Amino acid sequence: MSSRRQFMKTVSASGAGIVAASTMGLMQEASAHPTSQWGGEIYNGPHEMVKNCKILTIMNADGTESMGVVTPKGVIDVRTVAKKLKIAAPITLDQLLQEGNAAAFNKVVAGADKSGVPYLDESKITYGRLFVNPGKIVCVGLNYREHANEIGMAHPRVPPLFNKYNNSLTSHNCILRIPPPEVSYKLDYETELLIVVGKRMRNVPEAETLNYVAGYCTSNDFSSRDLQLETPSVQWMIGKTLDQYAPIGPYFVSADRVGDPNKLQVQTYVNGQIRQNSNTADFIHNTQKMLSYISTYWALEPGDIVFTGTPQGVILGYPKDKQVWLKKGDVVVSVVEKLGELKFTLG
Structure with missing residues (x-):
């Protein structure tokens, strides 16, 4: 009887250890890839202010709001171009300003032509809010x-x-x-x-x-x-x-x-x-x-x-x-x- 009890304790302890180890592994994996409040990995590069740009916000058909950049050719759809070029760029003005990832934003703007994503006609855009969650x-x-x-x-x-x-x-x-x-x-x-x-x-x-x-x-x-x-x-x-x-x-x-x-x-x-x-x-x-x-x-x-x-x-x-x-x-x-x-x- 005592050996049976000992066996059950051993199995229980080893099972708990497996669960704990498994849970710890998941936690470590999650913490290795923390996400920002805007989704995607947190930007840890230098904080830079954006230059030489004119930005609006697009109210998308799915109810989300994202950035557009006004150019002589039309409006660059930042979210779509960034996705096409696989650039982890800010997609809202709040994110661009607060994260300071101007480098990725500039890559999106520079790559708009080669992305194949059509420029938008501003007259057909439904405007979203420029700012949604400023700190103050x-x-x-x-x-x-x-x-x-x-x-x-x-x-x-x-x-x-x-x-x-x-x-x-x-x-x-x-x-x-x-x-x-x-x-x-x-x-x-x-x-x-x-x-x-x-x-x-x-x-x-x-x-x-x-x-x-x-x-x-x-x-x-x-x-x-x-x-x-x-x-x-x-x-x-x-x-x-x-x-x-x-x-x-x-x-x-x-x-x-x-x-x-x-x-x-x-x-x-x-x-x-x-x-x-x-x-x-x-x-x-x-x-x-x-x-x-x-x-x-x-x-x-x-x-x-x-x-x-x-x-x-x-x-x-x-x-x-x-x-x-x-x-x-x-x-x-x-x-x-x-x-x-x-x-x-x-x-």
């Missing part, structure tokens, strides 16, 4: 002299900061679903230059900040003025962070193609009528000052985005008897020089 969305308020004047506010001594969340991100040509009027009805546009961070920056002097910028976009800090200014204690974050309250696009343009960000025309059209017409030269705090100031308090990481404030001409700045708030069916077009026209319709 930082916003600067009250940053144009004439805008501060029109609403009767003093020019702030330092950049006033607030934030949006990822739920607010949406695309060019979207239908922006406005809240029911009992939630908010004082809807306003705010066309803005968007700064896209390309390298980690912390405590960076003003003179060096542009070395950390990957590029720029046209954006709109869409706002509910009643929620922002008329709720108890004043709720800027609520008034600016409802779903889809951050349209961005249609393009990300690399910084080298833009040049001086403090000399760009900024315009808004509502149903074809011009409402805002200014220039970033009217910034109270220019691009360098904003980035340096923010980096004093926390690090800005690759892929973080910064809204830079809006010029005069917002509905809030009109006399109260002339404030006609945006409504369902209105078409808003935001324009920033060199960065393209961002269009969305209220629905």
Whole structure:
């Protein structure tokens, strides 16, 4: 009887050992090939900022969103070309910025012709979101002299900061679903230059900040003025962070193609009528000052985005008897020089 018990113990122990060894082997095999949050192996090469490019996002038929590169020949479908050429390249703008694998991205662009993958006609593309999961969305308020004047506010001594969340991100040509009027009805546009961070920056002097910028976009800090200014204690974050309250696009343009960000025309059209017409030269705090100031308090990481404030001409700045708030069916077009026209319709 005792020998039988001993035999069972031996078999049980050896079986457990086999299972443990087998499990350990699987774990070691899995850990040898860790995958990134975007799928595929984690990129461990040098972090580089992308240069000389104009990028959009394609909403694919399967519901995924991936990068396209705008060229004179048409739009390069990065996902399809990378797969055809067997290049482990970033396929979204978030991934490109956050991983910094510009080398693989450049190989895809350079190999587009030989890949045999057709260039896409941009007019037939359904646009996706340029950004889906940036680490931070930082916003600067009250940053144009004439805008501060029109609403009767003093020019702030330092950049006033607030934030949006990822739920607010949406695309060019979207239908922006406005809240029911009992939630908010004082809807306003705010066309803005968007700064896209390309390298980690912390405590960076003003003179060096542009070395950390990957590029720029046209954006709109869409706002509910009643929620922002008329709720108890004043709720800027609520008034600016409802779903889809951050349209961005249609393009990300690399910084080298833009040049001086403090000399760009900024315009808004509502149903074809011009409402805002200014220039970033009217910034109270220019691009360098904003980035340096923010980096004093926390690090800005690759892929973080910064809204830079809006010029005069917002509905809030009109006399109260002339404030006609945006409504369902209105078409808003935001324009920033060199960065393209961002269009969305209220629905």
